[in-house]
Amino acid sequence: MKSYSLVLICLLIFGSSIGVCQNKLNVLTTLNYLRYVTQQVGGEKVEVSALANPKQDPHYVTPTPRMNQAANGIDLFIESGLGLDSWAKNVIDASGNPKIQPGNPGHLVATINVPVKELPTEVSRAWGDIHPQGNPHVWLDPLNMKIVAENIAERLSKLDGTNSAYYQQQLESFKHRIDVALFGDELLNTIGKKAGDILSRKAKNGDLQSWLKSKKLDTKLNGWFKKAERLNGTKVMSYHKTYVYFSERFGLNIVGELEEKPGIPPPPKHRDAVVEQIKRDNIKVILNDNFYSTEAADYIASKTQAKVFLTYIDVGAAPEVDTYEKLINYLLDKLLTTN
Amino acid sequence: MKLKLFFIVVLLIIGTTQLLFSQTDVEAQLQQLRNEITQLRSQLDSLKNQTTSESFGESDVERLEERLDERIQELEKKIDAGSRASSSTILNPRTTAFINLAARYDNKSVLDYEGVAEISNRPYLRSLELDFRQAVDPYADAVAIIAIEDEAGTGYAVEPEEVYGVIKRLPLLESAPLGLKVKMGQFRAPFGVSNKIHMHDLPWTTRPLIVSKYLGTEHGDFFESGFNPVGVDFDFFLPNFLTDVTKEVNFSIVRGEEFGLPSDISTDKTLGYVGHLNISKDWDNEHLLNLGLSFYGEGNFLSNKGITEADDKSLLGIDFTYKWAPAENRESKSLVLGGEFMQGSQLLTDSVKGITRNNPFGWYGYVQYQTSSWLYLGARYDWLEEPTLEKPVTQSFAAYASYYTSEYFRLRLGYEQRWSDIEQVNALGSLLFEVNFVFGSHPTEPYWVNR
Secondary structure, eight states: OHHHHHHHHHHHHHHHTHHHHOSSEEEEESSHHHHHHHHHHHGGGEEEEESSOTTSOTTOOOOOHHHHHHTTSOSEEEEOOTTTTTTHHHHHHHHTOGGGSTTSTTEEETTTTOOOOOOOSSOOGGGOSOOTTOOOOGGGSHHHHHHHHHHHHHHHHHHOGGGHHHHHHHHHHHHHHHHHHHHOHHHHHHHOTTHHHHHHHHHHHTOHHHHHHHTTOGGGOOHHHHHHGGGTTOEEEESSTTOHHHHHHHTOEEEEESSSBTTBOOOHHHHHHHHHHHHHHTOOEEEEETTSOSHHHHHHHHHSSOEEEEEOOSTTSSGGGSSHHHHHHHHHHHHHTTO | OHHHHHHHHHHHHHHHHHHHHHHHHHHHHHHHHHHHHHHHHHHHHHHHHHOOOSSSSOSHHHHHHHHHHHHHHHHHHHHHHHHHHTSTTTTSOEEEEEEEEEEEEESSOOBOTTSOSBOSSEEEEEEEEEEEEEEEETTEEEEEEEEEEEOTTSOEEEEEEEEEEEEOSOTTOSSOGGGOEEEEEEOOOOSTTGGGSOGGGSSSSSOOHHIIIIIOOSSOTTSOOSOOOEEEEEEEEOOOSSOSOEEEEEEEEEEOTTOSSOOSOOOSOOEEEEEEEEEEEEETTTEEEEEEEEEEEEOOTTSSSOOOGGGOOEEEEEEEEEEEOOSTTGGGOEEEEEEEEEEEEEEEEETTTEEEEEOOEEEEEEEEEEOSSSEEEEEEEEEEEOSSTTOOEEEEEEEEEEEEEETTEEEEEEEEEEEESSTTTTTEEEEEEEEEEEEESOOSOOSSSOO
């Protein structure tokens, strides 16, 4: 009897300490874009997985016992924040992991320091499922993704100081890849030192094009910004306020949403109003996130000349968007087919 | 009663006032930062006009421009952080209120379980629940759910529905072994599934008969019932190294006097023990299967008597739930199947045989299908042996349609038919209507299935 008890205790201790024995930092993220960027920054020093199915609406993920237990033995829990993945709180509470409780180094809200848009002046449920802290779809702007990566690198360094230099190197490498994708190699090489920082600042302030012209560098621009030049001012309708950051960065003109109020499916009267608007403004595209029903969009498309584009917004939602760079390329290419 | 209400009102007023003052301070600071940004931007614009150099970041003007740019972006970060901190939950408990209204129209007179008040053919404000929750410190959270409940039409009572603290990190330990969480206070006991859910979150207007009859009866299945004792609960995971199935255990030591299953043997025992093992597996967050095994027993291990066969009272339960919601188009399609089985053990006095052990059995099963973003259709069947020696059987079939505009507002219409060996309940047909409002600072989180 005693020996059985001993074996049982050993098994329990072994089971609960599996995570502790590994050298890698064990990281769990809510969404897959966070998993991707953590993997890029953490490299071989981290073991990272995500809770949500990337095809899923990130607002509505149902926490399950599997998720709670997955969060039990980890070193770092990363959430997107801004009320997008507020279900993470349930997982953290149920995990029984003191390290990842808010306020501890093992808990990170990845979008800290990202300039947030659409902060509501009035917070009321009468406006639908509004986000009191602003629009949370920040990662669709690659410049914000660099801030997210910085936040993650800083936290990994704090938790694993011995590999701090490694994380910093990985971060610089990731940021450089994003810069190359945004601006193109040639422009970065011409400007030289701090090119990524200078160009990112100009882009954030909205004077990248004029600055490049003043420096006679506009012909050297390439990458996503060059690609997006053809989209500048293109009028688009979207189902939800998903593309606010993406459109500002790449010059799209989102003229409205199918949802009359966020989180509330479009009522028939509003659909008819959207039909009128699409006809009036000659809008050719309706962006419908893959996880929302296309019923309303299909109805509106049937009454107008607009096409419905089913779009993915998280990394890994489909094979063609299995990296962040591919996700942004995919969205740009999809939109370019209209022009 | 009036005094309690007075205290609640005073507390709410104090809380609201504090919130207003703290928000005003933060707003003033944010406005200062915004003003500074405006000034810096105008300086930056004038500098840009002076920039003519074709080098990058080399001239004094450009370096100044760069510094101003950086300063602006730093200030924007501060504004962002300030805006996030000014959320309405700042240092105050997250507060949510639930209003549950229900009405019934019956084909015969219906009395409450105690046979005192007639409850048929009228509307009720069944409950107003005030839910306060917040972190106490880095090691503990606290939850207080105060219910103002209708006592089967005989008046209102203010009662703690659940009031507990959760310790997330044990003294002297850096980590909690097996994810142990310790809950202390009054809470809905982790026996099965339905008992843990508050009335306003149930997928039906009434509680399943086995829950109100075996676990705890206040005023029957139409009003709030179930077992919510004072005690301590230990919640932990079993190690997961053999399969990818999650195994979670709850073990609670509670005050047992309020347990629903009646017994004719009066004992000196005051402690009850609740155990629940939940075995769970999910597939890509689309399919979830839960199987549960529950146990309730009573006894005072510290007394000289311990537990003897002559005076124990117990209940065994099995529960299962299957949920499906597709990853895409999740807001408009879902399916839930579930059920619970319970068998009790009680000692009752028989006029011929004397003290007799009785083992009543009951179960319910239900299905709910979501047809659109707004509409859920469901049905439930109950089969119950009354916990008396004669064990008369009551059966019930109910069909419901629940209409949601959002997770905060729900209308529900249902019809319930009962057949019973008890004449008073037999051939009872009830039309049930329910309205539920949820308001407060809680986020857009699913309370039950998708809503």
